[in-house]
Amino acid sequence: MRKLWTAFLILVLASLAGCGYNDMQRGDEQIKAAWSEVLNQYQRRADLIPNLYNTVKGIMAQEQQILIGVTEARAKVGSIQATPELINDPAAFRKFQEAQAGLTGALSRLMVVVENYPQLKSDRNFSELQAELAGTENRIAVARNRYIKAVQEYNTLIRTFPNNLTAMIFSYQTKPNFTVEDEKAIAKPPTVDFGKK
Numbered sequence: 001m002r003k004l005w006t007a008f009l010i011l012v013l014a015s016l017a018g019c020g021y022n023d024m025q026r027g028d029e030q031i032k033a034a035w036s037e038v039l040n041q042y043q044r045r046a047d048l049i050p051n052l053y054n055t056v057k058g059i060m061a062q063e064q065q066i067l068i069g070v071t072e073a074r075a076k077v078g079s080i081q082a083t084p085e086l087i088n089d090p091a092a093f094r095k096f097q098e099a100q101a102g103l104t105g106a107l108s109r110l111m112v113v114v115e116n117y118p119q120l121k122s123d124r125n126f127s128e129l130q131a132e133l134a135g136t137e138n139r140i141a142v143a144r145n146r147y148i149k150a151v152q153e154y155n156t157l158i159r160t161f162p163n164n165l166t167a168m169i170f171s172y173q174t175k176p177n178f179t180v181e182d183e184k185a186i187a188k189p190p191t192v193d194f195g196k197k
Helices: 002-016 021-057 061-079 083-088 090-114 124-159 161-169 183-187
Strands: none
Touching: 021 061, 021 083, 021 124, 021 161, 061 161, 083 090, 083 183, 090 124, 124 161
């Protein structure tokens, strides 16, 4: 009986080695790390906005609606609790993504209006903030790409056989990923003009 039990235990352990459980754990941790970096870069952008607002508000007094739009979009982003669990809730993830897209749009509108203010474009503080913001947007893109890749690898892992059986047993679900609202918009290259020739 003892030999039979030992043989059964060895068989179970051998089958678990190929079940993908450890790979799923690794993939889940990679997603959490990539998500933390996404949040870190979004927070960096949010932290730049008060300085940007204070720099432009005196010069762009007649553009109050745009400035209010930026601060409201930042407040909406700040109102969403960006916890690690957010990546396990597709509806909350979508809400977070929409808030971030709203902030991106508000900042884009602000940068377009800045073109009408040569004194602002020549202001050193504004130029530095603009460079910081552009660098942060690049960091956000890199962090999002890493997250997208980690989620794609994880979702593929838990949906392929025999790993899908392990995922089903342990209730692993696919993770939500970033989406593009308007796919036609990404086909058109953006126009970026910061007034530097």
